[in-house]
Amino acid sequence: MVHALLFFMVGEGGPPGANKPPQGFSEVYEAWSPLLFRIVYRMTGRREAAEEIVQEAFIKYYERRDVLPTDEGLKYWLIRVARNLTLNHEKRRGRERRALERVFHEPAPKAEKGALEKLTDSEAVGDVQKALLLLPENLRTVLILKEYTGFAYAEIGKMLNITEGNVKVRVFRARARLAQLLKEVL
Amino acid sequence: MKDIERMVVSAYEDGEVEFPWSDRVLKKMEENPEWVAEAQSHRRIKAALASSPEPDFSEVRQRVKARIEAHLPRRRRLTLPPVWMSVAAAAALVLVAGGGFWVGRQTVATPPSAVAELQVQVPKTLGLKLSGEGQLLMASTLQGKSR
Numbered sequence: 237m238v239h240a241l242l243f244f245m246v247g248e249g250g251p252p253g254a255n256k257p258p259q260g261f262s263e264v265y266e267a268w269s270p271l272l273f274r275i276v277y278r279m280t281g282r283r284e285a286a287e288e289i290v291q292e293a294f295i296k297y298y299e300r301r302d303v304l305p306t307d308e309g310l311k312y313w314l315i316r317v318a319r320n321l322t323l324n325h326e327k328r329r330g331r332e333r334r335a336l337e338r339v340f341h342e343p344a345p346k347a348e349k350g351a352l353e354k355l356t357d358s359e360a361v362g363d364v365q366k367a368l369l370l371l372p373e374n375l376r377t378v379l380i381l382k383e384y385t386g387f388a389y390a391e392i393g394k395m396l397n398i399t400e401g402n403v404k405v406r407v408f409r410a411r412a413r414l415a416q417l418l419k420e421v422l
Numbered sequence: 423m424k425d426i427e428r429m430v431v432s433a434y435e436d437g438e439v440e441f442p443w444s445d446r447v448l449k450k451m452e453e454n455p456e457w458v459a460e461a462q463s464h465r466r467i468k469a470a471l472a473s474s475p476e477p478d479f480s481e482v483r484q485r486v487k488a489r490i491e492a493h494l495p496r497r498r499r500l501t502l503p504p505v506w507m508s509v510a511a512a513a514a515l516v517l518v519a520g521g522g523f524w525v526g527r528q529t530v531a532t533p534p535s536a537v538a539e540l541q542v543q544v545p546k547t548l549g550l551k552l553s554g555e556g557q558l559l560m561a562s563t564l565q566g567k568s569r
Contacts, residue, residue: 265487273479283477291486298494364474382436383471389438408425408432411467418470 259306261298268311269294271385272318278380279322281369289325293318312395319377319396326373367417375410382407423456431457435464 272293277286296317297304304310368376381392382403389403396403433439434447451457 261491262487265483265490269483269487270479273483274476277476277479283479283482286479287482287486291490294486294490295494298490362474364470368471368474379471383468389433389436404429404433404438407436408429411432411464412428414467414471415463418467 261294261301264297264301264310265294268314271311272314274384275315275380276318276322278365278368278384279319279373279376280326281365285322285325289318289321292321312391315381315395323373364418367414370417371410371413375406375413378403378406379410379414423460427457428460431460432464435461435468 269290272290273286276289277283280286280289293314297310297314304313368380371379377396378392381387381395382389387395389400389407392398392403393400398406430439430443430447434444439447447457451461
């Protein structure tokens, strides 16, 4: 009881346990940042973007950590935030690119229709990653969550606020589209 | 092959088709090479995605963590106290409470009837308006003395 009383007096935090969800900034960061880096990198194909977005996501977490859940819900929240930040980042990047193209009177490359080799990026990303980036965002996100994080359809549905059936359809469509794009590679 | 069937194969490859439907998918695959081909196509995609290289983020992760911790307003890093500290605190509490109780018992062992009246002479220079001859009647608990 005194231990509990002291714990109450001393405040938050606690010893990390095997079955205990991570608590406190450091533990949460160590637990979930590898996952976020992986997801964001796969969504953007760029290392720098992953660094910037994951940092922003954890700053948001740091600022709101008192009101956020500490269980699995936190993981879902972090992934949702990272995804939204990625979408905003990509939109901003698209706007900047279009503005530059207007300035230099160069036509914008069509990301959707372009062949793999048309997609240019500052980083040397593999063909599979390039093909992944050509998928529409709603298909890409679901496929990345399925293939690179191992979440079940139900979990992905919870994260993205869509039904499990919808996840199933999107994963299937994403794979079908990816198969078309990779036909020349596979 | 219909799209709905292809979707079932896709879900089956993800381990998302439950029994008994999973057995039915297996049976279909035994009977129909088209289903097998579809499954192989999904497996190839999965393998391609899995083999796609990924940068090592361990250094970047530490850099980002250090940046966040350095720039955000620091709050008290609070952790659960060790058990020995709790035990020591409990023992100290017991000692203090027990000692206080014992001392209290020794000093306040006054019978309930031991209420005395104390007559105090108050100098008139104080300017107090008192009844009678400036005597103040006080009731006090005086040990072993009664009126």
